[in-house]
Amino acid sequence: MPVPAVTVLLPARNAETTVAAAVESLLEGTLRDVHVLAVDDGSTDGTRAVLEGLAARDSRVEVLEGGGRGLVAALNLALGRSVSPYVARMDADDEALPRRLEASVAALEAEPELAGVGTGVELFREDQPVSPSFQAYAAWLNGLTSAERLFRERFIESPVCHPSVCLRREAVVAAGGWRHGDFPEDYALWLELMDRGHGMRNVAEVLLRWRDSSQRLTWTDPRYAVRRFTWTKAHYLVRGRGPLADGRPCTVWGAGPSGKTLTRFLREEGATVERFVEVHPRKVGTRIQGIPVVSPDELGPPERERGHLLVCVGVRWAREEIRADLAARGWVEGRDFTCAA
Incomplete structure (x- = not known):
């Protein structure tokens, strides 16, 4: 046959x-x-x-x-x-x-x-x-x-x-x-x-x-469930061809539920999360999960940042605005930052 x-x-x-x-x-x-x-x-x-x-x-x-x-x-x-x-x-x-x-x-x-x-x-x-x-x-x-x-x-x-x-x-x-x-x-x-x-x-x-x-x-x-998708992302972000596979620390843009859940799973996978980035003025200057929260203005040019940036903002229009803002500042998607929500 x-x-x-x-x-x-x-x-x-x-x-x-x-x-x-x-x-x-x-x-x-x-x-x-x-x-x-x-x-x-x-x-x-x-x-x-x-x-x-x-x-x-x-x-x-x-x-x-x-x-x-x-x-x-x-x-x-x-x-x-x-x-x-x-x-x-x-x-x-x-x-x-x-x-x-x-x-x-x-x-x-x-x-x-x-x-x-x-x-x-x-x-x-x-x-x-x-x-x-x-x-x-x-x-x-x-x-x-x-x-x-x-x-x-x-x-x-x-x-x-x-x-x-x-x-x-x-x-x-x-x-x-x-x-x-x-x-x-x-x-x-x-x-x-x-x-x-x-x-x-x-x-x-x-x-x-x-x-x-x-x-x-x-x-x-x-x-x-969204939580299990987030765990799957974290697992592959830190292995193989993932942007954190080389052991670099990362910054997470977004300290809402998505960003906090991803951060928790990333840390369980052995990744180092150094900062959260937030636009909400009440969050800037605080610590979440023991991690300092900074404003977008505190991000330097990509060549001065030693880690990788994960954009964890689930609202599509907001994610596109962040992409445009980062691109205008010389950040390259895939090399300097990755969208993860």
Whole structure:
């Protein structure tokens, strides 16, 4: 049997109302040379029967028993069964647009330095409008269409939509696949791949309809809480290709909840945080977590600063103002400072 160009890893649990549309959207795409490994992960509804019906009608679909061990185990089970050079992800309630796999494979074939690509996404839900914050996140993600920009912004938020991604199988296997832990498995994998020297980017074309719902793991599983994302950032900021990997001290711009949480995790990882930078006059001159708080005016030119600056301000417009201010003063993003929220 010929090796398919792409194997799609599709875990499903209690998704009988949506999984057929998800699988069919892949089978009907412009790339026909595809194998769908659908993992029934302990469903108690009719998901298994739907999947078996799809497999009976199309030999490109294979159903695996996941045993209810969770998303990471289901993904690694399917990864271990795949033989294609590329593995793609898909969730059981999303819908791929026709060119999704074709465009993803074309990008990976053209750019061998990439370990994977995501795609542009269109958010949808049927019960209420998608929240403005989630829409803003999708707009940011859809703009990360170069490996350079995605690498530069990798510590702001997870820079790739997990169910849109297509990856080089050998790169994922070498990185250990998806890892179990008290952290977001997808974000950890993206950072691990980039830490190993691989590039990633998003295809500019919108090629996945990404469903939002109140039951998404992003909203219900504690591994995807903001705190666990922050821990993941701290872990990779201080290792490998991270800006603090050489042991330099750092300054954290932002002494709000995000900055304080990141600082706590950085110190647990062995990093030295020398200062907070704050614009709030009541904070300037105080100490937070024993660390002095200074105003932005007290930052010198980058050549006089011995450490690295982490901008940990979650409000997008404020982050852009800080970027512009630092650039005007000669600071270079990636070399002198990194945005981390």
